Amino acid sequence: MAAVDSGDNQSNRRIPQPTIRKAVTSLLKWKKKQISDQKPPISGDVDDFIYLLLTLxxxxxxxxxxxxxxITFPHSLSTSPESCRSCLxxxxxxKPNSQKLTFDFVDQKIKSLGIPISKILKLSKLKSDYRSxxxxxxxxxxFDVFLADRRIINMLPEILGKxxxxxxxxxxxxxxxxxxxxxxxxIEMGFCCSLLWLSKGTCSVVKVGKFEGMKVEEIVDNVVAAVGGVVQVVPKKWAGVKSFHLKFFDSLALPIYQLDQKDGDMVTK
Structure with a gap:
């Protein structure tokens, strides 16, 4: 039986892939029925992402x-980097020593490397033209995807706002x-990743799949990689994890890993 390795060599925790596949298949079946019944999302927003729900x-x-x-994984959540609308x-x-990135330098470099970016946006222009x-x-x-130089990533919440x-x-x-x-x-890794923002509570989510344009096995692969990536960045790694679930924004959460409160062993369903 194939299993998800946490990426932590000191951990014996494993999640069987059939457990993940069963949850993914059930969620996709539920989404298809929801669409066929023409039921709008509870939130009023169109959201067809599958989320990995972490409980600490x-x-x-x-x-x-x-x-x-x-959190990186093998398959992009976009149909393809070439077809999605992306902003860098x-x-x-x-910067000292002529290290400033100009529009022309970046534009020439990404074109020479064949990198599919729809728009290059300078930080200075972001500040001046997108105030309202x-x-x-x-x-x-x-745009479908936004990428940003890591040197300014901590500035963006204040600039882009809520x-x-x-x-x-x-x-x-x-x-x-x-x-x-x-x-x-x-940049290619940027297309094949998602962001885990740990909340101030015990529950957090990270996108791992999408209803449109992804196969079951691609979503399973992403969940496998995401579980390992999440465990590496949370407090105490596996020792701090209580459970993992998979869900659409407006669906029930299906468990793929739960900690048995009695003996501390993993329980999968």
Whole structure:
């Protein structure tokens, strides 16, 4: 039986892939029925992402909740990087030793590497042209994926505001854009990842799949990778995890891992 390895060599915790596959299949079946019955989402929003729901044993220390953690997996949540609308936010602040990233330099580099980016947006232009609530909403709706130079990632919540960060659906993914870095690998990984933002409570979610454009096995692969990635960045790793569930935004949460309160063993269903 194939199993999910936590990525922690000191841990014996495993989640069987058939458990994940059963949950994914059930969720996709539920979503198809919902669509065929023409039932609108409870929230009123169109949301066809599958989420990995993490429940911790204890509320994490505030140091863990300050910034999101990048969780990578093998399959993009977009139909393909080439077909999705993507925006790359670059750090054009003055830097020593002529390290400032100009629009022309970035544009030439991503084109030479064949990187599929729809729009390059300078930090200075983001600050000047997207001050109003309406302009931020327009920006949010114009692109499927946002990537940003990791050097400015902590500045973006204040600049982009609650339009981007309240529901945490299109938070810019940090990428390393050092001049001598591997931009192609960084940006390709940016398309194949999601952000885990640990909440100030015990429950947090991270996107791992999508109803449209993804096969069952692709979603299973992503869940496998996401579980391992999440365990590596949460407090106490597996020792701090109470449960994992899979769900759509408006569906029931299906368990794939639960800690038995009596003896501390894993229980899967």
């Amino acid at each position: 044993k204890k509320i994490p220390h505030k140091d863990f909740t300050k910034s999101p953690k990048k 936010i670059i750090d054009d602040r003055p 609530f309406e302009s931020k909403v327009e920006l949010l709706n114009s 339009v981007f960060y309240k529901k945490k659906k299109k938070i810019p993914v940090p990428v390393d854009l050092r001049r001598d870095g591997d931009w192609k690998e960084e």
